[in-house]
Amino acid sequence: MVRKRVPEQHEGRRQEILAAAHRCFLRHGLQGASISMICKEAAMSPGHLYHYFPSKDAIIEQMADEYLASLHSHFSGHPEGEQTATVLLSELWSMKGWDDLGHCRILFELLAEAGRNERIRAILKENTDGVRTLLTEALTAGQARGEVDSALDPKHTSAVLVAVLDAAPMLPLMTADLNFEESRKLITTMVGRFLKPQQ
Amino acid sequence: MVRKRVPEQHEGRRQEILAAAHRCFLRHGLQGASISMICKEAAMSPGHLYHYFPSKDAIIEQMADEYLASLHSHFSGHPEGEQTATVLLSELWSMKGWDDLGHCRILFELLAEAGRNERIRAILKENTDGVRTLLTEALTAGQARGEVDSALDPKHTSAVLVAVLDAAPMLPLMTADLNFEESRKLITTMVGRFLKPQQ
Amino acid sequence: MVRKRVPEQHEGRRQEILAAAHRCFLRHGLQGASISMICKEAAMSPGHLYHYFPSKDAIIEQMADEYLASLHSHFSGHPEGEQTATVLLSELWSMKGWDDLGHCRILFELLAEAGRNERIRAILKENTDGVRTLLTEALTAGQARGEVDSALDPKHTSAVLVAVLDAAPMLPLMTADLNFEESRKLITTMVGRFLKPQQ
């Protein structure tokens, strides 16, 4: 019974490292953050860190995977077909993590890395595909119910919607005169008008 | 007389370095690309490179500045007020550089860097502000002519439009089933419906 | 009674570790093989390994000792004085281990290490001295029987013979056109002519 806890400790330590790495990556970028910085942040010696992860790349990859999974996790759990894509989008905005745009700035690190690192690109694609599948189904269902413009290709549209969603953290970098709530409303409006059946 | 040409040579050399740096940054990222790589790409010794730029940061900053300026340069030169924002957007898409989504992936490097580097953030904001000013004026003129929904705040809307524009290079990272032309059409549709006056 | 077996297990485990270490040393060299590699090869945790050996050096030293002892073990057991040195040499060649020249390549590791490590040098010398003593006696007896050239100093000659013997694993490193059997015959011929009384 008591022994059972050991693997949990191991996994717990891994999560601590990932969290420490996330903070360092935010401050210095994926490449700018060094192993020794992450070790300091995780209060751990460099030798020990390598008992949990075989390389810095492995840390980045798992961090990317878990981060993207958590970003998109709010979609699952919704009773399928009960809502339009518009609602889905709107809910996506309110999910955990998105209320801290600073924290999710790491998405840009991943996008930049994905442009030149095949493995990160695969992780990004895999996680994005999950959301796109859900969005595609929601759009198709919405079209069947006459709530979504039938002229739109559901699959392509889902890609555009995800891109729009991911572009959100860009706003505070460009401007100080637009807060989170206002930009959320504007984008929701844009998507709403985009999807609405045209008469 | 003869001496007059020297500063031009100097400027030409600087541009060569910036172009070489751009290629390296694309391949390895802002932090991953090293001075020695840039030197090799520019066929130049490291000592000599430092005659043109005082530091790697200076290279990144000027590269960022010129890159963003060129991205947005198509807006200037248009007789003001003659076109709707929709047209502007559509033209933006056809500008130099955007036809090579791969090449403009460097935007993500800059967005990531802007999140943690004040100077890059300032450069990004400065360049974005130029486009936003033009877009804001075009939107206001469009509203006056009844071509743009008057309910939209022109300033805020311009920010969203720029964000949407900058999100475009994301698409090829997410999906292989959506080519440049199709995504351009979809986004143009979305923006068109967004801005159209609602009856 | 039951407890009696424990020390045997202990010794068995030590031998397993030494065998695992030997394999690692062959693949990566004395310095290139790490404790963690040896642990993996021996299917044992590092903490546990240190219950059997106090240090990596201790492993190397005991491995060296047992390896050299086994190399030379065929000499003992022979009824003293009954055979000439030539026969001894010839038998040495057929002993266990020498038929796998790859396996005995580790001798070079030990020779290299002996050049700079006093303790290994002592182990090498101690084991070599044992063979040299036997060879010296055999040579002396051979001289008494007129089968060995009396002009040769038995002690010095024994050193040369051991060196010739130890040089054998070098051959496959130099050439592919000379197999074990042929080189064995050639060396036996050389030693035979060397020792034979000159008329």
Add this chain to the structure above:
Amino acid sequence: MVRKRVPEQHEGRRQEILAAAHRCFLRHGLQGASISMICKEAAMSPGHLYHYFPSKDAIIEQMADEYLASLHSHFSGHPEGEQTATVLLSELWSMKGWDDLGHCRILFELLAEAGRNERIRAILKENTDGVRTLLTEALTAGQARGEVDSALDPKHTSAVLVAVLDAAPMLPLMTADLNFEESRKLITTMVGRFLKPQQ
């Protein structure tokens, strides 16, 4: 004219590094010697050393190549066919480097490394082949003149002779009672009797 010296300086620096590395390898082995040790020995910063060699392996390989080449260089320059292999062997012994058996102990490092490192093995073989070719020719010529036993295969014999030669540095590791001059005489005797035509 003055400029001509620059590449010579470069080559000179490389040779200094190789000499420093050789000393370190002698003291600590190929793997035991660290780059920082070599840098200290060569009075050079680690960053600078990598302007001359791309890796530690490259240092080892060039050192091996030049060391082996110098070991065997005394053979060339002899008017072909004028001497027996015995004389060749005897001269080999007096060549530069062999009078310092300590210094040439590095041969064992190379033999050990050759056992598990393909590139070192190739370098060893290449250099050995040069000597074997010369020895083979000398043996063949000696057989034609009746000075060498015709029953011996010249090619195989040359391999054995090189192995015997390379085994020499082993002697001072095994024993203190046999000096360089005595062991040289004994080995020369052995080889002489080996090659002599049997009546």
Add this chain to the structure above:
DNA sequence: TATGAATGAGGGTTCATTCAT
């Protein structure tokens, strides 16, 4: 007996930058 968490010094290598020529 046996584990694997933990250390921190050191491994080979690359870095941005400076300077003498």
Add this chain to the structure above:
DNA sequence: GATGAATGAACCCTCATTCAT
């Protein structure tokens, strides 16, 4: 204007070893 020698701190990672359990 142009070179490349030179630095040494920092890079990611591995090491032999110890210790609590």
